[in-house]
Amino acid sequence: MTSVPITDVPTSGNAARLPQERRVVTEIPGPRSRELQARRAAAVPPGVGSVLPVYVTDAGGGVVVDADGNSLIDFGSGIAVTNVGNANPRVVERVRDQAGRFTHTCFMVTPYESYVAVCEALNRLTPGDHEKRSFLVNSGAEAVENAVKIARYATGRQAVVVFDHGYHGRTLLTMTLTAKNMPYKQGFGPYAPEVYRMPLAYPFRWPTGPENAGPEAAAQAVDQITKQIGADNVAAVVIEPIAGEGGFIEPAPGFLPAIAEFCEANGIVFIADEVQTGFARTGDLFACEHEGVVPDIVTTAKGIAGGLPLAGVTGRAEIMDRVHGGGLGGTYGGNPLACEAALAVLEEIERDDLTGRARRIGEIMLPRLRAMAERHPAVGDVRGRGAMIAIELVRPGTKEPDPALTAEIARRCHAAGLLVLTAGTYGNVLRFLPPLVIPEHLLDEGLTILEEAFAA
Ligand SMILES: *Cc1c(COP(=O)(O)O)cnc(C)c1O
Numbered sequence: 059m060t061s062v063p064i065t066d067v068p069t070s071g072n073a074a075r076l077p078q079e080r081r082v083v084t085e086i087p088g089p090r091s092r093e094l095q096a097r098r099a100a101a102v103p104p105g106v107g108s109v110l111p112v113y114v115t116d117a118g119g120g121v122v123v124d125a126d127g128n129s130l131i132d133f134g135s136g137i138a139v140t141n142v143g144n145a146n147p148r149v150v151e152r153v154r155d156q157a158g159r160f161t162h163t164c165f166m167v168t169p170y171e172s173y174v175a176v177c178e179a180l181n182r183l184t185p186g187d188h189e190k191r192s193f194l195v196n197s198g199a200e201a202v203e204n205a206v207k208i209a210r211y212a213t214g215r216q217a218v219v220v221f222d223h224g225y226h227g228r229t230l231l232t233m234t235l236t237a238k239n240m241p242y243k244q245g246f247g248p249y250a251p252e253v254y255r256m257p258l259a260y261p262f263r264w265p266t267g268p269e270n271a272g273p274e275a276a277a278q279a280v281d282q283i284t285k286q287i288g289a290d291n292v293a294a295v296v297i298e299p300i301a302g303e304g305g306f307i308e309p310a311p312g313f314l315p316a317i318a319e320f321c322e323a324n325g326i327v328f329i330a331d332e333v334q335t336g337f338a339r340t341g342d343l344f345a346c347e348h349e350g351v352v353p354d355i356v357t358t359a360k361g362i363a364g365g366l367p368l369a370g371v372t373g374r375a376e377i378m379d380r381v382h383g384g385g386l387g388g389t390y391g392g393n394p395l396a397c398e399a400a401l402a403v404l405e406e407i408e409r410d411d412l413t414g415r416a417r418r419i420g421e422i423m424l425p426r427l428r429a430m431a432e433r434h435p436a437v438g439d440v441r442g443r444g445a446m447i448a449i450e451l452v453r454p455g456t457k458e459p460d461p462a463l464t465a466e467i468a469r470r471c472h473a474a475g476l477l478v479l480t481a482g483t484y485g486n487v488l489r490f491l492p493p494l495v496i497p498e499h500l501l502d503e504g505l506t507i508l509e510e511a512f513a514a
Pocket of ligand 1: 196197198199200202225226227228298302303331332333334335359360
């Protein structure tokens with residue numbers, strides 16, 4: 059049953075061109091996708107995986123269309139990237155116009171206005187009204203890596219503190235910051251030095267209960283930092299305000315503010331990795347706003363540019379301005395097409411109140427999922443904010459993770475034409491990241507498919 063009445067937002071551009079409907083006309087993947095998958099196997103190493111190897115020809119609004127003509131409901135947004143919708147018409151228009159003027163100069167060689175405008179916007183929109191500076195790179199990992207470089211430079215310290223279930227990327231430093239061994243780290247060592255991991259306030263799995271998770275985890279982290287590293291040796295704490303790949307774990311209330319306060323009291327740079335949570339996804343523009351936490355540095359990527367590769371590092375002017383000239387940069391960082399896309403994304407978020415849309419998506423999804431949890435004891439936890447929602451699957455009556463059931467439910471959803479992603483340290487989380495512009499009838503239908511997958 060739907061407890062929130064469903065209404066559809068108007069669609070335009072690509073979304074209007076593509077019928078906003080689920081349509082399954084072949085097996086999934088179909089024959090054409092299977093053919094492409096065979097070609098790929100001979101050309102691409104298997105280390106690069108795909109959640110669902112249907113080969114895409116079009117996408118927009120709430121659907122992804124494949125080479126066999128199937129139209130899938132999109133609960134993934136390319137991992138929280140196409141928040142404003144795929145091929146969003148205003149993004150396309152600005153990118154197309156820019157592509158006709160120049161595609162690259164390298165900002166470090168001859169600069170251009172759109173880069174500056176994106177940085178101004180990031181400085182204005184990220185939490186806190188202190189003076190800020192931003193610069194642009196290509197990926198989330200590159201943003202996190204640069205944030206750590208800057209924190210080390212500014213503090214003259216080396217240690218970096220991260221948390222259980224954290225994910226920060228796949229480069230040497232960021233895979234070291236990442237918690238989960240398989241598949242991100244296995245066999246890729248040795249890892250970067252001076253990285254220390256602390257407990258995260260994971261409400262569902264905190265041994266003394268969710269209500270104690272915030273204060274107890276914060277106290278443990280502070281104790282371990284003080285006793286094992288020494289607060290004076292810590293350059294930065296890097297944390298996701300909601301752990302993404304780790305399973306959409308919202309730290310228990312009070313945890314983030316306590317860690318931020320400890321950082322402030324000890325001259326430690328507090329880096330919020332908002333790569334997955336940013337740009338309206340959680341119902342706020344940035345997830346830190348939920349508890350009024352003001353980070354010293356914020357890293358952004360994924361949702362920033364509607365699918366074009368772009369990432370940002372935004373921080374307090376007095377930290378960012380320390381690094382010597384030429385110490386930061388990169389050939390493609392802040393590519394002009396990506397900057398134009400980012401400016402369009404920011405306009406879209408404001409014009410269409412996409413933070414409000416994200417909250418509404420949560421209001422539609424959470425009651426349905428909670429009702430499912432009551433019927434199916436395998437659903438151990440339902441959680442998330444805005445349009446960043448997940449369920450954690452366990453063996454009924456226990457908290458023992460059930461990754462096999464999780465994979466089976468995902469498989470059934472895929473076969474029925476609903477694209478869902480899995481996540482979690484234990485591989486037992488189904489995560490839902492619909493585009494914020496998804497028509498509500500598709501959201502509704504997607505939830506019904508999920509219910510049917512559980513019923514089966
Ligand atoms: C995806 C992600 C990254 C890495 O971003 P890439 O663009 O894949 O390098 C870093 N941090 C978080 C929280 C992420 O979700």
